[in-house]
Amino acid sequence: QVQxxxxxxxxxxxxxxxxxxxxxxxxxxxxxxLGWFRAAPGKDREFVAAISWDGGTTSYDHxxxxxxxxxxxxxxxxxxxxxxxxxxxxxxxxxxxxxxNVGMLATAPVRFWGQGTQVTVSS
Numbered sequence: 001q002v003q004x005x006x007x008x009x010x011x012x013x014x015x016x017x018x019x020x021x022x023x024x025x026x027x028x029x030x031x032x033x034l035g036w037f038r039a040a041p042g043k044d045r046e047f048v049a050a051i052s053w054d055g056g057t058t059s060y061d062h063x064x065x066x067x068x069x070x071x072x073x074x075x076x077x078x079x080x081x082x083x084x085x086x087x088x089x090x091x092x093x094x095x096x097x098x099x100x101n102v103g104m105l106a107t108a109p110v111r112f113w114g115q116g117t118q119v120t121v122s123s
Contacts, residue, residue, distance in 0.1 A: 002112040017082070018119060025077060033053065035102070038094045048070075052102050095116045096114035
């Protein structure tokens with residue numbers, strides 16, 4: 001049974017930074033991609049970024065490029081999202097997701113989700 005556990009959310013002032021972490025376990029896939037999505041109040045969940053098993057392939061939604069950085073940890077079942085220059089519109093619940101590869105995470109329905117971690121950016 002796949003488990004994804006996020007941490008690192010919280011309250012930060014505009015212009016500040018946060019680093020989210022996600023630890024994955026229970027996947028039957030030998031290798032898998034991990035990614036991040038977010039859902040703001042009243043809005044659909046949207047893709048943020050994804051990274052391949054070896055860290056060699058990443059994908060970002062256009063608005064995340066340059067401010068957010070996704071990375072794979074050690075062990076590779078861990079993924080991080082470094083978020084810089086945060087703005088109030090970045091306030092959302094951030095979800096970790098697991099998929100077969102980066103392309104599928106970015107474009108196909110996701111099967112495995114974490115519970116989410118709240119990020120609130122004050123102005």
